[in-house]
Amino acid sequence: MPRALSGASPAGALAPLDHYGITICASRNEEIFVEGDPAKYGYRLVSGCVRTVKLLEDGRRQVGEFLLPGDLFALESLATHDFSAEAVVDSKLRRYSRAALEEFADHDPGFARQLRELVGDRLRTARGRMVTLGRKTAAERLAGFLLEMADRLNADASGVLELPMNRTDMADHLGLTIETVCRGLTELRRHGTIAIDRARISIRDRPALGAPGRDLLH
Amino acid sequence: MPRALSGASPAGALAPLDHYGITICASRNEEIFVEGDPAKYGYRLVSGCVRTVKLLEDGRRQVGEFLLPGDLFALESLATHDFSAEAVVDSKLRRYSRAALEEFADHDPGFARQLRELVGDRLRTARGRMVTLGRKTAAERLAGFLLEMADRLNADASGVLELPMNRTDMADHLGLTIETVCRGLTELRRHGTIAIDRARISIRDRPALGAPGRDLLH
DNA sequence: CGATAGGTTGACTTCAATCAAACGACGTGG
């Protein structure tokens, strides 16, 4: 089951989603829902980019995931949202009543399985992220992030990616500061691994990103 | 839905589990399954303690969770296990065929919902961990870990907990080194927040653990 | 006993954070 379905419409057994959902828009930095809200709805991102956010009392921020067109989120069975969701850029979403989804799942075992698989996917990525945050160096986190984004953002192999999020979002996603993210990117540029033009990043040497331990660490 | 069900038997809608499962034993440090294995089975820990582990090629290790009696794990819908599971101490587990579980879920919507909720719980804890690993200091991680273990290990309010895992496991769980864990514990002991007797830790000042920023940091 | 595994402590290093400044792009209003 591929993570990224078509942005236009959910695939296969998820088709019934379209009968329940309504389309909503969120402009840049707008909150879609807030941590602690009753989890009335699940979502599929149609266009744009969404970040999931958890905040500590003192303002420290962790961006859990960046969601891209086709991604489904907030489908897991929890009474309240355990994170906030905010639009990174102007975005369109399809919104589904969780109650209706659960009810539908009760009558369609195939749909119920799909739901479980989708949540399983989220769990897998969350676990991968734990390794990144707990055990990888700044350079490794950055390289891994660029590779992930390259895979998710552009099918074409040109290696050019237009990042929707700014450096602060990247930093809060990777457990780093914005300065460390900048320095890491600069370092990659100096080594000829990438080219940087503000939000547009071109991957020049993909293998070097895959093994940042080798010659990347000066 | 509480996280820790009775160790002896699954609760409520999960009762059917017992008809499918068999009991298995794992001795200290024994692998229950390995990352990449086909996910044929799901598990419920009956007694002991299990750690979930992900390894990087160079040996760096991340312990995702510590599972305690009553905890269910590896129920998420993934074709292969995305982590290894190892017994921290001699443990007993109940093992369930994933195929049978899925099939049962197809015929019992209530069971299917329970399954989704259980996976949702795992997702919630994974997300909380991401904040810990990405944004918290060593002292905060340690304090949070002790509070979590106090909640999960002993119902009695004496504040004495017998940690099943060693310092290395704790370190790999918290994204720290063993030395930093030791120093952090020593610091807590010096402040009178805890008492340490090898694996037995007594919480003397629970509020101080809850707000480690205040006077805990030197 | 000696060997081993796990835990603690000390000295020193290092990677990333912090503090600080400047730059570039962009949009608005004079």
Added chain:
DNA sequence: CCACGTCGTTTGATTGAAGTCAACCTATCG
């Protein structure tokens, strides 16, 4: 058209928290 403010980014200098390296301690067990 240009001046100005804002926002995001980049770079430099310095600090500091946690890592590394190393030694030693303490149980436990054959």
